[in-house]
Amino acid sequence: LAKARGRAQFRFFDPAMASSAYAAMVMEGELGQGLERGEFELYFQPQVSARDGSVVGAEALIRWHHPARGLLLPGEFIPVAEQQRLMLAIGQWVLREAARCAARWHAMGLNVAPIAVNLSSMQFQAPFFAETVAQVLREEGVDGRLIELELTERMLMDDLPEVSGKLKQLSALGIRVSVDDFGTGYSSLGHLKELPIDKMKIDASFVKDLPGDRGSTAITRAIIQMASSLGITAIAEGVETESQRSFLALNGCDELQGDLISKPLSVKDFEVWVRDRRAAPHLLNA
Numbered sequence: 001l002a003k004a005r006g007r008a009q010f011r012f013f014d015p016a017m018a019s020s021a022y023a024a025m026v027m028e029g030e031l032g033q034g035l036e037r038g039e040f041e042l043y044f045q046p047q048v049s050a051r052d053g054s055v056v057g058a059e060a061l062i063r064w065h066h067p068a069r070g071l072l073l074p075g076e077f078i079p080v081a082e083q084q085r086l087m088l089a090i091g092q093w094v095l096r097e098a099a100r101c102a103a104r105w106h107a108m109g110l111n112v113a114p115i116a117v118n119l120s121s122m123q124f125q126a127p128f129f130a131e132t133v134a135q136v137l138r139e140e141g142v143d144g145r146l147i148e149l150e151l152t153e154r155m156l157m158d159d160l161p162e163v164s165g166k167l168k169q170l171s172a173l174g175i176r177v178s179v180d181d182f183g184t185g186y187s188s189l190g191h192l193k194e195l196p197i198d199k200m201k202i203d204a205s206f207v208k209d210l211p212g213d214r215g216s217t218a219i220t221r222a223i224i225q226m227a228s229s230l231g232i233t234a235i236a237e238g239v240e241t242e243s244q245r246s247f248l249a250l251n252g253c254d255e256l257q258g259d260l261i262s263k264p265l266s267v268k269d270f271e272v273w274v275r276d277r278r279a280a281p282h283l284l285n286a
């Protein structure tokens, strides 16, 4: 406690420190505790076919029930976790939890696979990455075909043979791979075509300005066309309005994800949502 008070005084004398380094230092400790105490939860956001509105998957998104600060979104703590090895433990927890949910839903006959899991570059770069993933799935008795992993362009642009090797290991397990936030990174297209990628997620920053903005419509169309020519599924993220949805559907985008379809939901709410949607197919695209 004396130590904590000492830090608090330092913070008093240096406000800049308080907002960044000090806060990050406090949070690092809390993150480890949070993992031990079961303060993390996965929410799931449905992904649907742009053609008929049927559910084609869901993305797992982490939340933290912070004991003092309430429900925190990943943007508030994932960057801190990524500065230390703790991201590996959190990432493992996310994969295991998502795999358990996928298996449970599969057993219930709820058709929501694959469940997409976001990877941090630290996880992807770790030695024995694919072996670690395989081990978690084996321990949980989960078929790789129920799981999709989301990587960013940056993670794919490292050493080609190495990245390619890792993706092939995932493929062999039946795991699908998607490229998150596509269009915001710097991909070499030649590089991309060499990799076994299943899906491109058109970043929400382009979707946001559809259908009015010329640049965003051009980029969105180009991504959809490229994905289609490469035999890759295109999914738009952050779909919020009916006019965005119809633009995307008309332009051949395969799948949609966003608040228009559903916000990310807790496990219970997600199960109810999927059942309701099945029971009322006339509400598809609503």
Ligand code: C2E
Residues within 6 Å of the ligand: 045, 060, 061, 062, 073, 074, 075, 078, 091, 094, 118, 119, 120, 150, 180, 181, 204, 237, 238, 239, 240, 257, 258, 259, 260, 264
């Ligand atoms: P992302 O993977 O691009 O996930 C999409 C984000 O957009 C999510 O934010 C989701 O809640 C939000 N979103 C979805 N539809 C809409 C919409 O219609 N409008 C708006 N305004 N937002 C929408 P969230 O859950 O806050 O996650 C933010 C980012 O944190 C994710 O971006 C992902 O990069 C990262 N993240 C989330 N969960 C994990 C995780 O388990 N592990 C790792 N490494 N990163 C994660």
Ligand code: MG
Residues within 6 Å of the ligand: 059, 118, 150, 180
């Ligand atoms: Mg994602």
Ligand code: MG
Residues within 6 Å of the ligand: 180, 181, 201, 203, 237
């Ligand atoms: Mg994304």
Ligand code: MG
Residues within 6 Å of the ligand: 180, 181, 203, 204, 237
């Ligand atoms: Mg995004």
